[in-house]
Amino acid sequence: MDSSQLIGITTFTYLFSTILYAVIFIFKTKRLETIATIFTIIAFLIQTAGIGLRWLESYQLGIGRAPLTNMYESVVFFAWTIILVYLIIEWKYKTRIIGVFAVPFAFLAMAYASFSSGLTKEIVPLIPALQSNWLIAHVVTCFIGYAAFAIAAGLGIMYLIKNTSETRQSTNDSTLLGSLPPLKVIDDITHKTMVFGFLWLSIGIITGAIWANSAWGTYWSWDPKETWSLITWFVYAITLHARYTRGWGGTRIAWLAIVGFISVIFTYYGVNFLLSGLHSYGAN
Amino acid sequence: MKNNNPIWDFFASVKLALFTLFILSITSIIGTVIPQKESAQWYIDKYGDSTANLFQILSFTPDMYGSAWFLFLLGLLCLNLIVCSLERFPGVWRQIKADNLNIPVNRLEKMTPQHQWHSPIKPESVASSLKQALNANGWKAEERKVDDGILLFAQQGAITRTGVYIVHTSILIIFAGALIGSFLGFKGSVMLPETRTTDKIYAFDTQAPIDLGFEVRCDSFNMEFYANGMPKFYRSQLAILENGKVIKEKAIMVNDPLTYKGITFYQSSYQAYQEFLITIVNKKTGVSESAIIPYQQQQNMQESGIRLGIINAEGQGQSVIRMKIWFTDDNGEPSVFWLDNGEQATVERSTSNYTISAKQMYATGLQVAKDPGVWVVYAGCFLMIIGLIVAFFMSHRRIWLYIREDTDNMSSILLTGNANKNKADFEKKMQLLAQQINTI
Numbered sequence: 001m002d003s004s005q006l007i008g009i010t011t012f013t014y015l016f017s018t019i020l021y022a023v024i025f026i027f028k029t030k031r032l033e034t035i036a037t038i039f040t041i042i043a044f045l046i047q048t049a050g051i052g053l054r055w056l057e058s059y060q061l062g063i064g065r066a067p068l069t070n071m072y073e074s075v076v077f078f079a080w081t082i083i084l085v086y087l088i089i090e091w092k093y094k095t096r097i098i099g100v101f102a103v104p105f106a107f108l109a110m111a112y113a114s115f116s117s118g119l120t121k122e123i124v125p126l127i128p129a130l131q132s133n134w135l136i137a138h139v140v141t142c143f144i145g146y147a148a149f150a151i152a153a154g155l156g157i158m159y160l161i162k163n164t165s166e167t168r169q170s171t172n173d174s175t176l177l178g179s180l181p182p183l184k185v186i187d188d189i190t191h192k193t194m195v196f197g198f199l200w201l202s203i204g205i206i207t208g209a210i211w212a213n214s215a216w217g218t219y220w221s222w223d224p225k226e227t228w229s230l231i232t233w234f235v236y237a238i239t240l241h242a243r244y245t246r247g248w249g250g251t252r253i254a255w256l257a258i259v260g261f262i263s264v265i266f267t268y269y270g271v272n273f274l275l276s277g278l279h280s281y282g283a284n
Numbered sequence: 285m286k287n288n289n290p291i292w293d294f295f296a297s298v299k300l301a302l303f304t305l306f307i308l309s310i311t312s313i314i315g316t317v318i319p320q321k322e323s324a325q326w327y328i329d330k331y332g333d334s335t336a337n338l339f340q341i342l343s344f345t346p347d348m349y350g351s352a353w354f355l356f357l358l359g360l361l362c363l364n365l366i367v368c369s370l371e372r373f374p375g376v377w378r379q380i381k382a383d384n385l386n387i388p389v390n391r392l393e394k395m396t397p398q399h400q401w402h403s404p405i406k407p408e409s410v411a412s413s414l415k416q417a418l419n420a421n422g423w424k425a426e427e428r429k430v431d432d433g434i435l436l437f438a439q440q441g442a443i444t445r446t447g448v449y450i451v452h453t454s455i456l457i458i459f460a461g462a463l464i465g466s467f468l469g470f471k472g473s474v475m476l477p478e479t480r481t482t483d484k485i486y487a488f489d490t491q492a493p494i495d496l497g498f499e500v501r502c503d504s505f506n507m508e509f510y511a512n513g514m515p516k517f518y519r520s521q522l523a524i525l526e527n528g529k530v531i532k533e534k535a536i537m538v539n540d541p542l543t544y545k546g547i548t549f550y551q552s553s554y555q556a557y558q559e560f561l562i563t564i565v566n567k568k569t570g571v572s573e574s575a576i577i578p579y580q581q582q583q584n585m586q587e588s589g590i591r592l593g594i595i596n597a598e599g600q601g602q603s604v605i606r607m608k609i610w611f612t613d614d615n616g617e618p619s620v621f622w623l624d625n626g627e628q629a630t631v632e633r634s635t636s637n638y639t640i641s642a643k644q645m646y647a648t649g650l651q652v653a654k655d656p657g658v659w660v661v662y663a664g665c666f667l668m669i670i671g672l673i674v675a676f677f678m679s680h681r682r683i684w685l686y687i688r689e690d691t692d693n694m695s696s697i698l699l700t701g702n703a704n705k706n707k708a709d710f711e712k713k714m715q716l717l718a719q720q721i722n723t724i
Contacts, residue, residue: 128515129538216651218653220462
């Protein structure tokens with residue numbers, strides 16, 4: 001058993017998790033709820049083992065580095081943090097329906113990591129710029145933030161769907177969507193998830209700046225990745241201010257959660273492929 | 285600070301903050317799409333004359349983030365932060381320092397969550413027991429006699445109301461650090477050949493020489509590659525000299541710079557020369573001789589009269605991996621042999637044996653920065669994280685107990701309170717507290 005097999009299995013377990021949560025949502029099969037959670041936890045543990053094993057394998061290859069250094073590894077780690085943050089939310093808010101809108105993100109990330117031909121899965125050694133103690137701190141903090149924003153976007157979508165059906169007041173939909181938490185609750189969890197993500201994104205940007213300073217002598221150079229991370233930070237700063245001081249909520253915050261996540265995806269993925277800059281090593 | 289000056293109100297408004305952040309987000313995108321800090325010709329080649337010209341007029345190129353209008357937006361954000369915080373902070377401070385016992389009882393009666401119970405003892409005794417119970421639960425209570433009863437008040441985390449202002453201040457500190465760096469610091473680079481010394485580096489933007497105030501020497505540069513050809517490390521052995529004396533020595537690598545007198549040297553690039561450092565040791569006499577010789581040129585060593593040259597080389601890119609050396613001491617046929625870069629070989633001649641080593645010459649590319657503002661920036665960053673945690677995850681919780689004489693020395697007790705954040709959590713805590721004290 002090697003790490004790529006474990007990580008490959010994870011793709012399918014997250015697909016299955018997604019299906020379980022969807023079944024709970026559509027058919028309201030309460031009995032499956034605990035099963036879905038247990039299954040997701042097992043899938044998460046398999047992935048954890050896979051990532052850990054990949055770390056170990058890098059030592060066996062004489063390279064010895066955290067598995068967080070190229071696009072493939074970061075996408076896998078992204079999926080891992082999404083599930084981690086989701087499980088925390090599920091435990092904290094005792095609602096499993098969020099899984100329908102959160103777990104698919106992890107599955108999509110894993111599917112992309114596993115099936116895209118553009119990503120190298122090989123364990124390659126680190127170029128000099130990446131040989132830093134700040135690597136783990138920077139990547140881990142950023143991805144906790146990204147994962148929270150992914151789930152906030154999922155919650156935003158959930159809010160908009162429920163809101164549309166409630167304004168239409170069509171009876172057919174309301175039976176299906178009746179199992180969704182009340183709008184007020186979704187709104188509240190969306191907000192709290194964004195706040196959580198905002199704190200981690202801030203720490204991620206700061207650790208990145210400190211790293212850049214120790215490698216190049218400049219903590220901020222307006223390179224596209226840095227700039228986009230700042231744009232993302234602005235989007236969430238706007239969202240939080242609009243809520244705290246102007247009382248925004250509901251649909252507008254739901255949309256902002258989605259817009260924010262689009263900015264996250266561009267920061268994370270778009271910049272590497274569409275723009276050039278210091279983070280270009282992440283492109284393969 | 286409170287006044288009705290419309291200009292003040294404009295700069296104090298959150299609307300302006302939202303607007304500025306929005307404009308900053310949108311305009312920041314431009315500089316990520318149009319590459320920055322390229323030459324004028326580069327832009328003309330890429331976008332054509334008129335577009336390149338337009339970009340320059342709009343300051344999109346060559347350095348949008350340093351342009352007047354972008355700095356103006358950042359300045360506007362700062363001014364907004366300052367005025368907005370000055371406007372709001374006094375009110376928040378009044379809330380922190382408020383006399384919470386000075387509150388009409390009918391307002392308490394309307395507050396939620398609320399717990400009520402009765403006690404068979406006198407209000408005074410109930411009040412002192414409750415006070416003790418609250419203290420035991422971490423609530424330091426104050427007491428005051430009011431209309432027809434006794435009021436108790438306790439609060440936690442009042443100071444957390446300042447969280448948002450800690451964050452605002454931290455942003456201003458970060459900007460201040462950036463300004464200190466840009467006025468009192470510099471950023472430049474230097475290409476320093478091995479064995480050479482410099483007391484100057486060259487500014488990034490203007491290429492103007494900057495005096496270091498001391499000298500830096502590159503003793504050697506080397507690099508290694510992984511088996512797959514990826515670079516493993518670049519390393520420069522640097523020495524700092526003052527008045528010709530070595531003060532400090534360090535082998536720097538990427539992510540591991542050398543700092544002296546506030547100036548930091550970062551490993552950034554390298555350049556390979558078509559020159560080689562040759563050292564010859566006569567094994568019989570022990571005499572050693574070194575020279576730097578260009579590629580494919582014959583060199584006469586002055587003392588020994590040996591003539592040699594590098595007649596061929598193999599390498600990867602600019603880097604020589606092995607070289608072919610032609611060597612003669614004019615006793616017999618010349619020796620011709622291959623030697624790996626940086627290695628040594630023994631040449632057997634009729635008169636004596638020689639050890640010869642050869643190494644390709646490199647220059648190390650150093651980035652040099654002096655930034656006295658960086659610790660201010662870091663302090664601001666640290667404060668920001670503290671502020672965000674306080675602002676988002678800590679709340680100001682207040683509880684009131686109103687104890688009133690019922691009938692016949694009986695007491696009726698009202699417990700209420702509020703929190704400015706995490707209300708659900710607070711309600712649970714209130715529930716627990718009520719369960720603990722409602723037997724008093």
